[in-house]
Each structure stands twice: as structure tokens, then as C-alpha cells.
Amino acid sequence: MDVLAIMEALAEQGITVLLKADAERMAEQRKPWTFVASGAPLRDDILVRTDAASVEQCLEACLPRLRELGISLPG
Known part of the structure; x- marks a missing residue:
């Protein structure tokens, strides 16, 4: 899965993308990754x-x- 291509495709359509790794949650062995997509194309x-x-x-x-x-989206 090409994460960069996915993020670029979203941004090209006016969608802001945040992909975050949370060190605190990782240390606590909780779900450390967050994906958020928002922007005008989303109703x-x-x-x-x-x-x-x-x-x-x-x-x-x-x-x-x-x-x-x-x-x-690509793929």
C-alpha cells in the first residue's frame, strides 16, 4: 500500500490528511496511530x-x- 500516493491523491482533491504516531500511546501499548481526513469535498x-x-x-x-x-483513491 503506497501511503504517500494515497495522501497525495487526497490532498489533490482538497482533503487535509493527518497521519500521527503517538509515542505515549505506543509506550502504553494502546493504538498509537491516528488517521484523520477532513476538508471541503467531504459533505x-x-x-x-x-x-x-x-x-x-x-x-x-x-x-x-x-x-x-x-x-x-489509487489502487
């Missing part, structure tokens, strides 16, 4: 967000939702 100020154990899990949770909202 009604929808925020697509998840916390997960890995980047891949974040994307597996959020990309289908973004596609449902009509956002074009």
Missing part, C-alpha cells in the same frame, strides 16, 4: 478518523469510508 463537514495499531489498519478502516463518500 456536511464530515471527519473520517480512526485510531489503530498500525498505519495499514488505519487505512483499512478509513479508505472504504472515503470511497463511499465519492473520493477517488
